[in-house]
Amino acid sequence: MGNKRLGYGWMRLPITNPYDKASVDVPRACELADDFLAHGFTYFDTAYMYHNYNSENVLREAVVSRYPRSAYTIADKMPLSDLTYPEEQEKVFEDQKKKCGVNFFDYYLLHNLNAANYETAKKYHTFEFLLGKKQEGQIGELGFSFHDHAEMLDQILTEHPEMEFVQLQINYLDWENEGVQSRKCYEVSRKHGKEIVIMEPCKGGSLAKIPPAAERILRAVHPDWSPASWAIRFAAGLPGVRMVLSGMSDEEQLADNMSFMESFEPLTEEEQKVLFQVRDIISESIAIPCTGCRYCVEGDKCPQNILIPNYFALYNQEMLDTNPSWSSEKEYYSNLLAQGFGKMEDCIKCGNCEAACPQHIEIRDWLEKASDFFDCEGEGRYVTGERRLRSDARK
Numbered sequence: 001m002g003n004k005r006l007g008y009g010w011m012r013l014p015i016t017n018p019y020d021k022a023s024v025d026v027p028r029a030c031e032l033a034d035d036f037l038a039h040g041f042t043y044f045d046t047a048y049m050y051h052n053y054n055s056e057n058v059l060r061e062a063v064v065s066r067y068p069r070s071a072y073t074i075a076d077k078m079p080l081s082d083l084t085y086p087e088e089q090e091k092v093f094e095d096q097k098k099k100c101g102v103n104f105f106d107y108y109l110l111h112n113l114n115a116a117n118y119e120t121a122k123k124y125h126t127f128e129f130l131l132g133k134k135q136e137g138q139i140g141e142l143g144f145s146f147h148d149h150a151e152m153l154d155q156i157l158t159e160h161p162e163m164e165f166v167q168l169q170i171n172y173l174d175w176e177n178e179g180v181q182s183r184k185c186y187e188v189s190r191k192h193g194k195e196i197v198i199m200e201p202c203k204g205g206s207l208a209k210i211p212p213a214a215e216r217i218l219r220a221v222h223p224d225w226s227p228a229s230w231a232i233r234f235a236a237g238l239p240g241v242r243m244v245l246s247g248m249s250d251e252e253q254l255a256d257n258m259s260f261m262e263s264f265e266p267l268t269e270e271e272q273k274v275l276f277q278v279r280d281i282i283s284e285s286i287a288i289p290c291t292g293c294r295y296c297v298e299g300d301k302c303p304q305n306i307l308i309p310n311y312f313a314l315y316n317q318e319m320l321d322t323n324p325s326w327s328s329e330k331e332y333y334s335n336l337l338a339q340g341f342g343k344m345e346d347c348i349k350c351g352n353c354e355a356a357c358p359q360h361i362e363i364r365d366w367l368e369k370a371s372d373f374f375d376c377e378g379e380g381r382y383v384t385g386e387r388r389l390r391s392d393a394r395k
């Protein structure tokens with residue numbers, strides 16, 4: 001691993017078709033990778049299902065086939081929620097090596113350990129399988145990404161001390177959030193002496209575009225620091241953090257992140273205080289705490305083909321919208337329905353999506369609420385008033 005703590009999350013790359021996550025703009029991905037590597041950063045984080053199972057291929061095309069193996073490091077993951085029988089692990093692992101074009105992974109993780117996936121890992125002997133791969137020299141360091149409560153993390157780390165690092169969702173908005181338990185999970189990892197890789201430091205982009213009232217407070221302290229840079233600095237400054245992943249989608253985000261991560265300085269105590277002050281403002285204005293991870297829709301989970309993360313993003317945007325007289329989000333929604341995705345009101349409340357959601361979002365309730373606006377003609381039955389209230393609160 002290079003000594004620079006910014007990792008490239010290879011899951012929000014530029015795409016050529018907004019309705020097809022697999023349609024990565026490969027020439028642009030090459031340019032982004034070139035820029036990243038040219039500045040001395042080396043760490044790429046991919047996974048089997050990112051970009052609709054195309055992220056590993058793009059990593060091969062943009063990085064592996066164009067640079068010597070010593071120029072970069074790769075973290076990949078075993079997709080526990082996709083597995084249907086134990087032998088599939090071998091098949092997936094071989095497929096990942098082929099897709100990435102490598103014969104070993106510098107870092108390899110059990111993907112998204114939570115109570116359900118931990119049971120799968122135990123049933124299929126995933127820990128033993130991956131230790132075997134490490135002993136064969138096909139894996140450098142072994143860890144897991146985690147999306148559950150702190151007690152569960154404590155249990156896993158107690159039962160599997162051989163794990164060398166953990167990947168956690170840590171950001172200043174979720175630091176004290178009881179659903180995500182960022183701080184508690186961080187403390188458990190430190191108690192077990194594990195180094196930490198941080199994912200979602202900007203909470204899926206939510207902390208890059210914050211309400212104007214919150215941004216004004218940050219800009220008053222450092223006019224040239226972007227809101228995203230505050231979020232990444234917070235995460236990267238925590239002791240024991242070896243890497244912060246950012247899913248950079250364009251040249252501007254990449255340049256911004258590299259500008260302060262090249263020679264990183266942690267936030268001061270005073271700066272942290274300011275950040276927690278704006279956290280409270282932001283919490284009030286984000287309706288649904290969805291990160292856009294897409295676990296709720298991967299692998300045909302929704303029998304009604306409801307595009308939950310996209311609809312939630314539209315709803316959140318609608319709530320932040322400062323112009324209540326017109327909704328472009330409704331147009332986006334209509335476009336998605338025209339592509340054949342299910343309406344929010346078609347939800348049959350089976351609960352498949354909620355079982356997969358690492359943020360523990362009450363998806364069915366939120367769909368019902370959002371449907372009141374998106375599935376009816378005109379401005380919606382209630383949303384205009386609510387949105388105005390929210391807009392007023394941010395002034």
Ligand code: SF4
Nearest residue numbers: 302347348350351353
């Ligand atoms: S509860 Fe609704 S949105 Fe969730 S998977 Fe079932 S039908 Fe789809």
Ligand code: SF4
Nearest residue numbers: 290293294296309357
């Ligand atoms: S609803 Fe949950 S699982 Fe679905 S994209 Fe949002 S955070 Fe991820």
